[in-house]
Amino acid sequence: MIWIGNVLVSPGEAGVYGERTLDGYRVWDPYRSKLAALYALGGGVELESWMRVLYLGAANGTTVSHVADYVETVYAVEFAPRPMQDLLEVARRRKKIVPIMADASRPEDYAPLMESVDLVYQDVAQPNQVEIAERNLVFLKPGGWFILMLKTRSVDVRRDPAGVLEETLAALERRIEVAEARWLEPYHHDHAAIVCSRP
Numbered sequence: 214m215i216w217i218g219n220v221l222v223s224p225g226e227a228g229v230y231g232e233r234t235l236d237g238y239r240v241w242d243p244y245r246s247k248l249a250a251l252y253a254l255g256g257g258v259e260l261e262s263w264m265r266v267l268y269l270g271a272a273n274g275t276t277v278s279h280v281a282d283y284v285e286t287v288y289a290v291e292f293a294p295r296p297m298q299d300l301l302e303v304a305r306r307r308k309k310i311v312p313i314m315a316d317a318s319r320p321e322d323y324a325p326l327m328e329s330v331d332l333v334y335q336d337v338a339q340p341n342q343v344e345i346a347e348r349n350l351v352f353l354k355p356g357g358w359f360i361l362m363l364k365t366r367s368v369d370v371r372r373d374p375a376g377v378l379e380e381t382l383a384a385l386e387r388r389i390e391v392a393e394a395r396w397l398e399p400y401h402h403d404h405a406a407i408v409c410s411r412p
């Protein structure tokens with residue numbers, strides 16, 4: 214990852230969502246992006262220029278655009294029409310992004326558009342986050358990584374966030390190795406990043 218002092222940046226052309234620039238790089242703000250928060254806290258997976266990434270929950274493409282600055286290809290899945298419009302505009306200017314309008318809980322719908330990937334990144338904020346992750350493991354290469362952003366309040370707003378995290382980790386560990394789990398405080402409340410690796 215590229216740091217200028219203690220500021221995380223990415224090496225693309227600016228002007229995607231009004232982000233600041235620093236010495237010709239795009240500032241990647243941990244308060245706006247959970248993935249940037251994970252890096253700011255010292256965790257995560259190094260993004261490399263040869264990587265292919267499946268991104269679930271692309272929204273309007275802000276974090277997607279930074280990931281695309283680092284890697285070879287990003288397959289960006291989003292099911293809501295409004296953010297999809299913005300994502301299409303971002304993808305028009307960044308050819309590495311393949312926008313896919315689909316429901317991430319139905320990977321069979323976009324399987325024909327996909328190849329195997331080195332990293333799956335999931336940020337869907339849904340009650341069935343673990344089930345969506347499990348279904349998309351089919352695209353992950355052996356030796357690849359899975360980063361799940363867990364919004365505990367989306368699972369159950371009444372439950373203790375630590376309990377939701379514990380239960381999520383137990384469910385994931387039945388399918389994949391969990392390498393790291395950390396809360397994203399102070400950048401994002403009640404969100405945890407879970408980094409998994411596929412042996």
Ligand code: SAM
Pocket residue numbers: 245246247248269270271272273274275276277290291292293296315316317318336337338339
């Ligand atoms: N990752 C984005 C970023 O950092 O810029 C923010 C993602 S936002 C928290 C969650 C997004 O996931 C929303 O845009 C929502 O429409 C999308 N989403 C939720 N469930 C989904 C599903 N089953 N399939 C595809 N997209 C989904």
